[in-house]
Amino acid sequence: MCEANAYLVTGDGEELVLERVDQLVPQEDGVFLQSIFGQQKILKNVKIKALALVDHKIYLERKED
Amino acid sequence: MCEANAYLVTGDGEELVLERVDQLVPQEDGVFLQSIFGQQKILKNVKIKALALVDHKIYLERKED
Numbered sequence: 385m386c387e388a389n390a391y392l393v394t395g396d397g398e399e400l401v402l403e404r405v406d407q408l409v410p411q412e413d414g415v416f417l418q419s420i421f422g423q424q425k426i427l428k429n430v431k432i433k434a435l436a437l438v439d440h441k442i443y444l445e446r447k448e449d
Numbered sequence: 450m451c452e453a454n455a456y457l458v459t460g461d462g463e464e465l466v467l468e469r470v471d472q473l474v475p476q477e478d479g480v481f482l483q484s485i486f487g488q489q490k491i492l493k494n495v496k497i498k499a500l501a502l503v504d505h506k507i508y509l510e511r512k513e514d
Contacts, residue, residue, distance in 0.1 A: 386451035387502050408500040420503060432497060435473040435507075437452050438485060442500075 387420050390442040393433055398443070401427065405442060408432075415444065452485050455507040458498055463508075466492065470507060473497075480509065 390405045391398040402425050407418040414428040433445040455470045456463040467490050472483040479493040498510040 386453070386505060388451070406501065406503045408497075408502075410497055410499075432473075432475055434475075435500075436471065437473075437502070438471045440451060 386437075386440075388435070388437060388440040388442045390417055390444060392427070392430065392444045392446075394446070401425065401444065408442065451502075451505075453500070453502060453505040453507045455482055455509060457492070457495065457509045457511075459511070466490065466509065473507065 387404040387406050389400060390402045392401050402417045402419055404420045405417050406420045409416040410432065414426055414430050417425045427444065429447050430444045431447050433443040435442055452469040452471050454465060455467045457466050467482045467484055469485045470482050471485045474481040475497065479491055479495050482490045492509065494512050495509045496512050498508040500507055
């Protein structure tokens, strides 16, 4: 399977927010995530920082404003 | 390998813009993409619409403004 783990990157490091993410949809004020198990999370005031798909990683960060 | 193909979604359908993307980094005015083969593309005035990782798909769309 080719899902990725989603991490929130802060000044203190990386926090795992959802494992094995299949679907990600950026929204007006955050991101919607859904894992391969159907678990859903909406993170407010967050955006995609980078994807590293071969490493199975989605990096998220807080929006500046 | 767990890379994904990147598609630009328009009113007319989907256009494949880069195959087997490993790295994606959103930028101020677009997105940077790099494939597992090291091929790089910068797409201006584009943002992520959605990810469907189990289907190996990255959907991009034009920014509205």
